[in-house]
Amino acid sequence: MSNRRFAITAFVVAIALIGASLAIENAYFFTAAYGVLVFVILATAWNILGGYTGYVNFGTPAFFAIGAYTTVFLYNAFQAPLIVDIVCGTAVAGLAGLAVGYLTLRLRGVFFAIATLALAVVMLTFVVNWEYVGGARGAYVITRGDAPFGFASWKHYLYVVIAVLATVAIVVARLLERSKIGRGLAAIRDDELAAECAGVPTLRLKLLSAATSCGLMGMAGTTYPYFYAYTEPLSIFSLSYAVNSIAMPMIGGMTSWVGPLIGALLLGTLQQLVQVTIASDLNLLITGLLLVLFVTLAPNGILGWFDAWKRRRKR
Amino acid sequence: MDSALFLNAVVAGLLLAGFYAAVAVGISISFGMLDVVNIAHPGFIILGSYVALMVHQWLGVDPIAISVVLSPLFFVLGMALYRVFYLAFERRGQESLRGLAFFFGILFITEVVLILIYGVDYQLVKTAYSETVWRLGEVGFPLRLLVPCVVSVVMVLGVQLFLNRTFFGRAVLAVSQDQLALRIMGVNPVKVKELAFALSIATAGVAGAFLIVIQPVQPSIGREFIGLAFAICVLGGLGSLYGTLVGAVILGVAESFTATYFGPSWAPAVSFGLLLLTLAFRPAGLFGR
Secondary structure, three states: OOHHHHHHHHHHHHHHHHHHHOOOOOHHHHHHHHHHHHHHHHHHHHHHHHHHHOOOOOOHHHHHHHHHHHHHHHHHHHOOOHHHHHHHHHHHHHHHHHHHHHHHOOOOHHHHHHHHHHHHHHHHHHHHOOHHHOHHHOEEOOOOOOOHHHOOOHHHHHHHHHHHHHHHHHHHHHHHHOOHHHHHHHHHHHOHHHHHHOOOOHHHHHHHHHHHHHHHHHHHHOOHHHHHOEEOHHHHOOHHHHHHHHHHHHHHOOOOOHHHHHHHHHHHHHHHHHHHHOOHHHHHHHHHHHHHHHHHHOOOHHHHHHHHHHHHHHO | OOHHHHHHHHHHHHHHHHHHHHHHHHHHHHHHHOOOOOOOHHHHHHHHHHHHHHHHHHHOOOHHHHHHHHHHHHHHHHHHHHHHHHHHOHHHOOHHHHHHHHHHHHHHHHHHHHHHHHOOOOEOOOOOOOOOEEEEOOEEEEHHHHHHHHHHHHHHHHHHHHHHHOHHHHHHHHHHHOHHHHHHOOOOHHHHHHHHHHHHHHHHHHHHHHHHHHOOEOHHHHHHHHHHHHHHHHHHOOOOHHHHHHHHHHHHHHHHHHHHHHOHHHHHHHHHHHHHHHHHHOOOOOOOO
């Protein structure tokens, strides 16, 4: 399927699903679905750098927070409309990814991983000390009046927005994956030295991949302040974002855009169920255990099982 | 500038540096010498804190003494962990991406399990010397910092001597340089790495006991030490324990000054800022080749 046809199909499917789901009256559904869709974006974004290029990013919360706090800042300063928040949040997070990438992607992959961990703590310290965006106390972003475009409530509207953003993320991921750039990234992942020798502009591709990946993570965070109304550093910088965005592609499979999508839908839904029925701490434990189990025993994830099954049938 | 405040900041930084060296020495071994990027190391430090706390509540013995006695337990834990890591990742050459995710998962699991058992309350162990402060003129030496500092420096120097003077220690250094030569000498590099990795986890257990004497501990503070430990190792140059000591001193003093003059809430950013700067401008470390 060509990229254009894929994009059109993806958006048609998304619109159909969104349209159907709007008939649901249960308010909890929108909160749960919003949570899962945020994870779809984060997992897809992480996979662009982690799965396609082979560089581990532990700093998902940092880039997510850049998106969220750009919204808080723009809200406090100009009461900016949501679309401006989304564009600016994505751009700022992308630039941050580019900067960290420029500093560390020339070194061994490990250093990039450690630097992103470092960035999360630096950003947390910075936000806690920055009173204008609420500091340690947190900030309120209040949605006033009726929801735009005749939606029943702001939660419905933001759910539709995040669904569109998730579709954008998946289309971007597939676009990269199936292009010449994607082949370059795969070459870097498999053997960076050989790729460099074969004339692949490795640094430039890595930077592009880092900026796209981190920008999309920021995009996932831009609607957070509106959806939850209250934005507070410790929940934004929660390690659960970092673990989930790594666990989901690892569990789903990292070679294609389908993997993170499967992983995010499965693990995200599982977590929502556990959170409602048992406890939220246990839910984190399950994520951690699944990550370790999959990475040790099924390194290619669910997609890997599927590939093995297809190969066996062919024989 | 107030000279008493300045001197106290220097001393507090140096005392803190002793503890930081204990935190970083394990990473120096596993990351610097064995090339095993164990980002779960801080998880074992916090585990050490809680083990010391548990035994202390049970028997009332000094936590640092407990940790030294129980360090073989952590040694065995480290051996088991390395064996899993080797079989699942290193042997297949997948340590860079999936191995990192594996250790990250381990870090996360230890954190969540400790939260499930002990909750998110801060815990501290009060020892006989916790309240005592020795004074030298205007400068104070709180024993709750001084005791861990002294024990830690002894431990780091002991590990360094062990690595330099024994056959096993030289084998560890050789693993990072030439595995083939090691094999020809009749030594199994995997076995050497397993024992050295176990040694690094044992130091984490002891460092955990220092931590709970120095400050209140909560399961999720572990990740603050990731950046700290890696910053010290990279700053000091990977694989050199003397470098680790120097890196610890630089970081301890820098953090102490930041806390004194800008407020403690900025202190966590120091280690990470230094780490980012080092990676950007001098990735081989101050004493790197």
